[in-house]
Amino acid sequence: MDKNLKRMATMQRMQVTGLELFYKKGYYNTSVDDILKELSLSKGAFYYHFSSKEDFFIQIVENLVVRKIYSMLIEPIEGHENPLDLITNCFEDALETAVHNELDYGFVLSNFINEFNGRNPKIMKHLSDILKIWEVNLVSSIQKGKFNGHIDRHVDAEGVAIYLMSSYIGIRTLMVEMAPSARKYRFMTQLRQYFKSIESKPQTV
Amino acid sequence: MDKNLKRMATMQRMQVTGLELFYKKGYYNTSVDDILKELSLSKGAFYYHFSSKEDFFIQIVENLVVRKIYSMLIEPIEGHENPLDLITNCFEDALETAVHNELDYGFVLSNFINEFNGRNPKIMKHLSDILKIWEVNLVSSIQKGKFNGHIDRHVDAEGVAIYLMSSYIGIRTLMVEMAPSARKYRFMTQLRQYFKSIESKPQTV
DNA sequence: AAACAAACCGACCAAGCGGTCGGTTTAAGT
DNA sequence: ACTTAAACCGACCGCTTGGTCGGTTTGTTT
Numbered sequence: 001m002d003k004n005l006k007r008m009a010t011m012q013r014m015q016v017t018g019l020e021l022f023y024k025k026g027y028y029n030t031s032v033d034d035i036l037k038e039l040s041l042s043k044g045a046f047y048y049h050f051s052s053k054e055d056f057f058i059q060i061v062e063n064l065v066v067r068k069i070y071s072m073l074i075e076p077i078e079g080h081e082n083p084l085d086l087i088t089n090c091f092e093d094a095l096e097t098a099v100h101n102e103l104d105y106g107f108v109l110s111n112f113i114n115e116f117n118g119r120n121p122k123i124m125k126h127l128s129d130i131l132k133i134w135e136v137n138l139v140s141s142i143q144k145g146k147f148n149g150h151i152d153r154h155v156d157a158e159g160v161a162i163y164l165m166s167s168y169i170g171i172r173t174l175m176v177e178m179a180p181s182a183r184k185y186r187f188m189t190q191l192r193q194y195f196k197s198i199e200s201k202p203q204t205v
Numbered sequence: 206m207d208k209n210l211k212r213m214a215t216m217q218r219m220q221v222t223g224l225e226l227f228y229k230k231g232y233y234n235t236s237v238d239d240i241l242k243e244l245s246l247s248k249g250a251f252y253y254h255f256s257s258k259e260d261f262f263i264q265i266v267e268n269l270v271v272r273k274i275y276s277m278l279i280e281p282i283e284g285h286e287n288p289l290d291l292i293t294n295c296f297e298d299a300l301e302t303a304v305h306n307e308l309d310y311g312f313v314l315s316n317f318i319n320e321f322n323g324r325n326p327k328i329m330k331h332l333s334d335i336l337k338i339w340e341v342n343l344v345s346s347i348q349k350g351k352f353n354g355h356i357d358r359h360v361d362a363e364g365v366a367i368y369l370m371s372s373y374i375g376i377r378t379l380m381v382e383m384a385p386s387a388r389k390y391r392f393m394t395q396l397r398q399y400f401k402s403i404e405s406k407p408q409t410v
Numbered sequence: 411a412a413a414c415a416a417a418c419c420g421a422c423c424a425a426g427c428g429g430t431c432g433g434t435t436t437a438a439g440t
Numbered sequence: 441a442c443t444t445a446a447a448c449c450g451a452c453c454g455c456t457t458g459g460t461c462g463g464t465t466t467g468t469t470t
Contacts, residue, residue: 006402010448014371024323025323025324026320026324027294028231028233028234029233029324031426031427031428032427032429033426035427038384040447041449042449042450043388043428043430043448043450043451044430044448044449044450045429045431045447045448045449046429046448047428047430047445048446048448049433049447050330052429053428053429056221063296073439077228085321095456096464099412104463105322105323106319106322110319110375110378111319113378113381113382114311114315114316114319114320115231115319115320116379117310117311117381117382118229118230118308118310118381119230119231124342124382128382128383131379131382131383140346142455155397155398156391156394158391159391159392159394159395159411160380160395161232162376162388162391162392162395163238163376163391163392163396163399164374165375166371166372166373166374166375166376166378166380166392167368167371167372167375168371168375169371169374169375169378169379170315170370170371170372170373170374170376170378171367171371171375172376173252173315173318173319173371173374174336174370174371176318176322177318177332177333177336178333178336183367186363186364186367186368187364187367187368187371188363189361189364190364190365190367190399191368193360193399193403194368194395194398194399194402195423196402197398197399197401197402198398215417215418236456236457236458237457237458238456238457238458238461246418246419247419247420248416248418248419248420248421248458248459248460249417249418249419249420249460249461250417250418250419251418251459252458252459252460252461253416253417253418254417257458257459258459300456411470412469412470413468413469413470414462414467414468414469414470415466415467415468415469416465416466416467416468417460417464417465417467418463418465418466419463419464419465420461420462420463420464421460421461421462421463422459422460422461423458423459423460423461424457424458424459425456425457425458426455426456426458427454427455427456427457427458428453428454428455428456429449429452429453429454430451430452430453431451431452431453431455432449432450432451432452433448433450433451434447434448434449434450435446435447435448435449435450435462436445436446436447437444437445437446437447437450437464438443438444438445438446439442439443440442440443440444
């Protein structure tokens with residue numbers, strides 16, 4: 001596509017373009033030829049590097065999707081500040097990125113989970129693992145917040161994590177469907193409202 | 206399948222089976238022949254009743270999906286009681302149904318939105334319409350709650366609706382992926398926490 | 411029983427799919 | 441210059457897909 005991508009190893013280029021198209025059109029609705037056409041490469045090149053379409057996809061998940069989730073949703077909440085602020089900013093940034101991406105097709109991870117759920121257990125396993133990592137990091141962040149006095153000691157960290165993940169997955173679906181900017185704003189306002197209700201109350205004991 | 210379904214009009218049977226398979230395996234991953242095999246019918250019968258696979262799907266959405274959303278998510282919140290209670294019970298029931306369905310593949314509507322988003326605008330329009338109906342009903346329910354003194358006058362009804370829809374869509378995705386019962390419980394607990402934060406405070410003026 | 415249309419059958423088609431394979435190009439080592 | 445192997449090409453295979461169509465069955469009307 002670009003001149004500076006010319007030197008990128010063929011395998012890498014295939015994976016990047018593969019993720020682009022799988023994300024845009026879905027796995028089953030994207031053929032190997034679609035990807036190869038985009039890169040002016042042949043079937044031979046593809047099956048020289050990957051043993052199957054499924055294997056190709058799993059490598060994409062392991063390499064590119066994992067990294068995306070880390071940089072967008074995990075690393076931003078890893079500081080020592082108030083977790084509620086970190087999460088608020090993290091979501092704010094992630095959603096803002098989606099708003100400004102005119103070719104947004106939703107949350108990569110939940111899109112794929114939806115597509116493979118009950119259809120391909122092998123791939124589902126890989127996607128579930130990523131989800132688990134996100135969950136674990138959210139939980140430990142919230143627990144840290146409880147310990148540091150930012151979050152009410154009585155709240156269930158697991159519960160908060162599930163609730164946050166749910167709402168994020170959902171808003172990303174809704175933003176794709178219509179009025180992303182307005183929906184993002186409304187979502188963030190309610191998120192702050194919810195956070196206010198679980199932050200530690202000053203008059204404790 | 207069942208003896209008592211034998212009298213069901215062929216068109217209806219096709220739609221019911223079609224929805225079953227589309228929901229289970231996805232639209233693109235389900236062939237017309239898959240549906241016909243299940244019913245022991247032929248291509249001729251299918252294309253006598255429907256002009257294309259797409260047309261078939263749209264009729265399924267208009268007939269069956271709409272009704273499902275109405276009975277599961279809209280009618281249960283139509284009473285005159287406290288909307289926060291109505292919505293809580295509505296979500297509780299909807300999620301409990303999912304928990305007890307061992308063959309659960311997530312929220313029909315969001316699954317299809319994910320599959321068709323950016324790929325088939327015509328179908329997307331029909332799905333968006335249903336989402337809009339849900340949103341409108343949630344908003345009016347919440348506004349009623351504000352008027353009747355159940356919900357704090359300062360909350361943004363649109364915002365609450367979007368937040369509720371987001372979280373519901375998300376938790377359905379998460380429940381499909383793992384531990385549905387535990388996740389449902391945690392979700393409902395946090396939902397109640399959130400609702401506590403937007404209910405009308407007794408000491409108002 | 412003749413007529414007729416609605417409902418249904420199933421062989422068929424072109425196109426597209428994932429995957430294979432014998433052969434060619436490219437580039438580095440000697 | 442020769443060898444060797446990695447990288448790549450593209451014709452090809454078997455199979456499935458959505459969709460077509462000439463023909464048969466079924467049920468109702470007269």
